[in-house]
């Protein structure tokens with residue numbers, strides 16, 4: 537795409553945008569009386585207009601039907617999680633029965649490690665990306681301790697090369713290969729939360745399997761953001777949250793993926809609860825567990841119906857938007873436009889005022905750009921905020937901006953470029 541730094545050009549792209557009407561399906565916060573330019577969907581996606589309606593419907597059903605709400609009404613609560621997995625599984629590239637919706641992300645990481653981190657003999661180590669999201673680091677360290685190992689020995693991390701910000705796939709694959717006989721699990725993010733780097737999940741999964749280990753993914757920053765093919769890539773398990781690119785509300789319900797090849801594995805271990813018991817016989821309440829088919833067997837407790845109602849509001853939008861292909865096509869253009877404008881500012885003011893540490897190659901990133909500011913980063917970030925641009929700040933000097941194809945426009949990205957130019961001139 538040949539971009540231009542003019543409002544007319546941005547408006548023309550907005551005209552041609554097949555998703556331009558989807559913005560109206562979200563509630564956008566106001567800042568100083570004006571609609572904000574919200575580039576923080578990597579942390580908390582915006583509220584779908586129908587979220588409140590969906591929650592009200594649950595409250596009404598609870599009021600009017602009480603316990604019967606589980607069985608009657610337009611959306612009976614029993615099995616609601618199963619009726620959402622068709623849409624969700626398409627988003628993550630899985631078969632419907634490979635996906636279920638439950639708990640929250642860190643909880644699910646633990647439950648999945650219960651099933652899939654099975655250290656034995658020399659093979660007890662977990663490889664993770666260096667600088668993974670803190671919760672993942674705590675989860676992994678506590679899991680290895682639970683099995684009686686020392687995290688200093690059992691958790692391997694891989695960091696970028698000296699002077700580089702992101703990981704090279706070849707280095708990740710070599711690391712896996714070098715530790716092939718010690719690895720029990722490779723647990724990677726799909727996209728690193730700090731740098732915005734999108735990893736080659738298929739290559740990592742293949743190398744992990746060649747090493748004889750299990751491949752797990754944390755897709756917090758990838759689900760709803762980039763195209764995923766969990767089933768075809770042969771990933772063993774994955775989990776994600778729904779409140780970032782999936783717009784399902786703060787602390788929104790999480791999802792898990794378990795590859796179907798594990799469904800009938802005799803060695804499989806799993807923490808079990810009654811919501812994972814086959815639905816048709818659940819209320820006979822026999823003493824011995826009979827699993828639901830597929831990932832739903834990992835369910836433990838009665839579904840939090842309110843959270844599912846919020847999740848449904850967002851999944852309906854994804855469904856109407858025609859799936860990830862359309863979103864991703866716009867996202868590549870939109871983030872590319874922001875990058876183009878930032879590079880223009882660097883040219884205008886001297887080359888390294890802003891260093892985008894997110895990979896340049898669109899295939900190696902999602903919506904987000906992580907921008908290292910050479911000087912006065914916080915001051916420039918505050919200028920953005922004061923002008924109604926909501927991004928996020930990571931100490932010591934990183935601004936993360938994530939244009940989201942469902943609710944951001946090229947015109948908004950142009951405006952962000954204009955404000956950043958002013959900020960650069962003042963700093």
Ligand SMILES: *Cc1c(COP(=O)(O)O)cnc(C)c1O
Nearest residue numbers: 640641642669671729754756777
């Ligand atoms: C957002 C995020 C989390 C947050 O976990 P919760 O259990 O939902 O609080 C964990 N890991 C990663 C990689 C994240 O990006």
